[in-house]
Amino acid sequence: MSCYDDLSAHWSRLRKQSMRNLFEQNPSRFNAMSLQCKDILFDFSKTHLDGDAISALIALAEKVGIEEQRVAMLSGEKINVTEGRAVLHTALRSDPECSITVDGKDVVPDVHDVLSRMAEFSDAVRSGEYQPSGKVVTDIVNIGIGGSDLGPKMVADALSPYSDGPRVHFVSNVDGADISDTLAGLDPETTLFIIASKTFTTQETMTNAATAKSWVQDQVGENAGNHFCAVSTNLDATRAFGISDDRTFGFWDWVGGRYSVWSAIGLPVMIAIGPDGFQEFLSGARLADQHFADAPLLENIPVMMALIGIWHRNICDFSTMALLPYDNRLSNFPRWLQQLDMESNGKTTTKDGERIARKTSPIIFGEPGTNGQHAFYQLLHQGADIVPCDFLIAAQGHEPELDHQHRLLIANCIAQSEALMKGQTLEEAGNNPHREFAGNRPSCTFVYRKLDPKTLGILMAFYEHKTFVQGVIWDVNPFDQFGVELGKHLGKGVEKLIEDETPEKAGDASTQGLLRYILESRKT
Numbered sequence: 001m002s003c004y005d006d007l008s009a010h011w012s013r014l015r016k017q018s019m020r021n022l023f024e025q026n027p028s029r030f031n032a033m034s035l036q037c038k039d040i041l042f043d044f045s046k047t048h049l050d051g052d053a054i055s056a057l058i059a060l061a062e063k064v065g066i067e068e069q070r071v072a073m074l075s076g077e078k079i080n081v082t083e084g085r086a087v088l089h090t091a092l093r094s095d096p097e098c099s100i101t102v103d104g105k106d107v108v109p110d111v112h113d114v115l116s117r118m119a120e121f122s123d124a125v126r127s128g129e130y131q132p133s134g135k136v137v138t139d140i141v142n143i144g145i146g147g148s149d150l151g152p153k154m155v156a157d158a159l160s161p162y163s164d165g166p167r168v169h170f171v172s173n174v175d176g177a178d179i180s181d182t183l184a185g186l187d188p189e190t191t192l193f194i195i196a197s198k199t200f201t202t203q204e205t206m207t208n209a210a211t212a213k214s215w216v217q218d219q220v221g222e223n224a225g226n227h228f229c230a231v232s233t234n235l236d237a238t239r240a241f242g243i244s245d246d247r248t249f250g251f252w253d254w255v256g257g258r259y260s261v262w263s264a265i266g267l268p269v270m271i272a273i274g275p276d277g278f279q280e281f282l283s284g285a286r287l288a289d290q291h292f293a294d295a296p297l298l299e300n301i302p303v304m305m306a307l308i309g310i311w312h313r314n315i316c317d318f319s320t321m322a323l324l325p326y327d328n329r330l331s332n333f334p335r336w337l338q339q340l341d342m343e344s345n346g347k348t349t350t351k352d353g354e355r356i357a358r359k360t361s362p363i364i365f366g367e368p369g370t371n372g373q374h375a376f377y378q379l380l381h382q383g384a385d386i387v388p389c390d391f392l393i394a395a396q397g398h399e400p401e402l403d404h405q406h407r408l409l410i411a412n413c414i415a416q417s418e419a420l421m422k423g424q425t426l427e428e429a430g431n432n433p434h435r436e437f438a439g440n441r442p443s444c445t446f447v448y449r450k451l452d453p454k455t456l457g458i459l460m461a462f463y464e465h466k467t468f469v470q471g472v473i474w475d476v477n478p479f480d481q482f483g484v485e486l487g488k489h490l491g492k493g494v495e496k497l498i499e500d501e502t503p504e505k506a507g508d509a510s511t512q513g514l515l516r517y518i519l520e521s522r523k524t
């Protein structure tokens with residue numbers, strides 16, 4: 001019997017049981033099905049899994065060689081096989097004493113060298129010593145997209161209680177509205193731009209960077225160059241843009257864009273919260289890396305997160321997943337996770353170029369609680385599809401004077417997972433079918449003491465490692481993203497048709513028709 005057949009047999013058995021019964025039958029279910037790492041608790045007892053099904057999942061993990069693949073990634077083997085690269089975002093948060101070799105070179109000293117340069121520059125900006133036009137910097141604008149935006153933006157928002165530096169803004173969209181709205185309230189003399197792009201060729205980023213450059217040049221003239229710094233792996237391009245090397249912070253091809261916030265891509269975060277806070281954030285991820293590297297599979301939080309995801313996606317056939325942070329400052333966490341998970345594992349081809357036999361990354365969506373409760377939770381509770389949920393909640397908020405509100409937040413979070421699990425029988429609903437809840441809807445819950453830099457680092461690294469483990473199980477390469485290229489390529493051709501006003505040259509009737517209509521509408 002294959003691992004998947006075995007797991008399906010467990011699902012046939014368990015789906016007949018209600019989760020209410022599973023809890024009644026096993027009073028120590030919560031203890032058996034929750035794990036702890038430092039200040040973080042991961043509860044997966046509100047799923048259908050039982051000990052036998054978990055053993056079958058562990059057997060699958062062993063069969064695909066999770067432990068060997070984990071060592072391969074952490075030691076710098078070139079596991080990004082389609083691009084011939086190592087995958088070493090873990091080196092970005094490594095202990096300075098350790099050594100990780102790529103192509104015969106220890107990468108750790110370079111990592112810490114860049115971190116030191118970032119710290120020096122951040123301190124100079126934060127203290128007011130660095131004055132691009134003779135005035136203290138009050139606002140930072142990070143221009144980047146995808147991993148060069150979502151990670152630092154999410155982290156800057158999440159850690160805003162720790163921010164005591166200049167205000168930080170993020171511009172990503174090629175839609176001129178984004179940069180226009182952002183610059184509207186800013187003073188060019190006191191604004192510093194970070195142009196963040198691994199490749200320094202991305203259309204959106206380079207277009208916005210050029211807009212920013214003329215905005216600054218128009219107002220501060222010859223000092224304009226002082227208002228820019230760059231984060232990239234492409235130093236020729238940063239120089240060509242006119243950014244001096246001493247304000248350019250590099251990283252390496254073994255850092256994937258969606259895994260890059262730990263590198264110099266985190267510069268806006270470091271300027272906001274200071275180098276010590278950023279080190280705390282890195283140290284959290286390092287703790288998660290150690291846990292991932294050392295904990296036995298059964299006690300390994302990211303491994304269990306991944307296996308639960310495989311259970312829901314491939315065995316129960318649930319096609320979506322909701323990320324529900326009951327933490328308003330994590331409102332960008334679902335968007336960050338969308339890129340991490342869907343750009344990594346939203347694939348149908350194995351590493352060897354074969355068609356994958358199974359479904360891969362689920363569709364991920366989410367909103368912070370309690371807002372989501374008043375938007376899409378109706379479907380979570382009574383909709384036709386079952387949506388496995390991840391809840392996130394802090395035991396303590398950052399507003400002690402509003403602790404009564406935090407109690408309400410906790411109560412809502414815990415009650416929602418309880419309602420999804422228990423449901424409400426027709427009888428309990430007074431025989432009103434509209435008030436019946438099927439229940440048996442699975443969720444996992446993370447509880448952490450407080451959303452501080454270290455905790456955030458741990459949580460993010462857990463989701464990164466979950467993504468990696470699922471990639472191993474599905475046999476995809478989670479570190480390339482060829483799926484984003486066709487649209488980009490076609491976009492260049494379409495842009496030319498718009499510029500030349502030649503819609504008839506488009507390759508199909510729909511594209512021709514749309515372009516014709518748009519070109520006409522632009523004239524009126």
Ligand code: F6P
Nearest residue numbers: 145146147148197198199202257
């Ligand atoms: O969306 C494709 C992508 O390559 C992402 O993987 C990446 O994070 C983003 O574009 C931005 O790329 P860059 O940092 O090179 O501008």
